[in-house]
Amino acid sequence: MSKTISVVICTNLLRKKQLRRCLLSVLCQTTQPNEVLIISHGVIDKKAFDFVRAFKLLRIIHTNAKNPAELRNIAIKLALSKIIAFIDDDAFASRMWIENILATFAKNSPAIVTGPIQASNSSNYWSKFSELLVSPISDGEQDCWFVIGANFAINKHFFLQHKLRHSIMFNYGEDNQISIAVMQAGGSIRYSQECSVFHDYRFSLKDFYVQQKNFAKYEYFLMRVQQYNYFGFLEYVRLPYLLLPIFIYRNFLLLRKVGARWMIGVLIKELSVLIGLAEGIFAWKEFYRANAVEIGKLRAQAKKLN
Template sequence: MEKPNFPRPELSVIICTYNRADLLDKTLVSLLSLHELHRAEIIVVDNRSSDHTAEVVRRFIAAHGEFVNATYHFEAEQGLSAARNAGIRLAAADIIAFLDDDAIPAPSWIRTIISAFGRNPDMSAMGGPIAPIFESERPAWLTGPLELPYTIVNLGTEEREYPRSLNPFGANMAMRRQALEENLFPLHLGRKGNLLLSGEESWVFQQIRGKGGLVKYHPDMAVDHFVPAARLTKEWIMNRYYCQGMSHAVQCTSLKERVMLMGKTAAKLLYITVSSLKARSEGSKMLIRCRLESIRGTMDTIRNRKSQSAAG
């Protein structure tokens, strides 16, 4: 069936997906409840899925394509950054939003994003609250700082600028096209298949803020985000921190950056050692273990680089 001739969208919504067809199906169906969906286009980027992802998207387009401006794109280069960049190149709107393939946006999500950018011409990017949908019982240790790796975010009920130590998460973020075209996601960072590398979003926001861009939080730009039982284990979160440590090392390409990273890592180890003496709760003890895993990931990556350099 030939695609209808939709007007130019005000918002491009990019959903990158990898082997989560059934969750993606729920996310796509949830879009039908969004207010002012006609103002947006939906771009699903399939990052080499081997399940029935393509069938799910094509079935959705066949059922709703007359009224929903939706596009399917297969991205052969493995990696979340590559998938996001492919979506950016396909996007037609001046505002680009990213939604996870397992996230359910609030009905006012589209309207909130378009309105906020319209009222804030100096704003480069925005994000909002992300509430968890746990597949199984929430572990007792999942508290405080450990919420962030699970993208659990709530900065309150008022619009505000993001603190410098925090950025919007990929499950729920939007940027002006110009900011993204100047700073595409780095291909050496971000998830690749089942490898939990990260840091690509932080890198982009670092570039945006370095050029004076304003990054804001809006309480009505809200999504619910699925957390599978497989991730609610100590093994998963420790591996997540290990990969985060790897990401820190991968980002350091010059000798100066590596020396600075070593200094920060040494200071972090001292802080963790002192903190461990005061850790009493299950959550605080788990956080100590995770932070040590992050350091191990950093050091292993640095050692592997040295071995590769020595080998020629």
């Protein structure tokens, strides 16, 4: 782990044009990465990357991984650098992304650095509202609780030292799961506005609804897995049922900031969250039976780290 920074692009090969754009943005940084890993769910045609042959440390890795969480675990094992930066294949990095990530690690020594995601194209109301909600944590730099999944970098030594990994049972919200694990291990998550990437927001209304519903469903599962011990809330058994009013209040505050024209985004998001939460409550027993061993491991790890 003598190298400085590895960049990992996880892909399911469904967005080849965006993947090419993402790779170019990584290779055109003011500070060059020591290596770039493209880790896929299937087999990539390596000829598609002939245009970057000069960059000798491009590694293309084929896997049978089921979801992004599993791909990221593989990347942490294989990356050679002390710092590993993750970016989605349908995102692309700002010119000083790597330089600013390294600067943030140097100043603060966090376990994770994350940053905002900016829309790369004109958005519809529901997608624009989601972008406004999740991206601008602050106007500068500060510690935060949650990683922004399409844009974050980790300290590999911290992850190996505490045996942290993304749990593969979460198809949505795996970034929240790893955020909790990092905090339980005594690490910090540092948000910097300067570590920004651009991301495509082209959700149809149906796709947005499904995404937000599943986020809420898996967030409920995550709370139950953690036995409600959510950042110091202890075992407050009613906490999962407060998800909806918490989201509504947070969105109300944002609504006051951005104006009534985004009300459609608020309504769609809250309806999605309500349905997702209900699905999570009714599906918990089945989820627990299917993942009992993995849940036991996460709970044991949480007790050990705490």
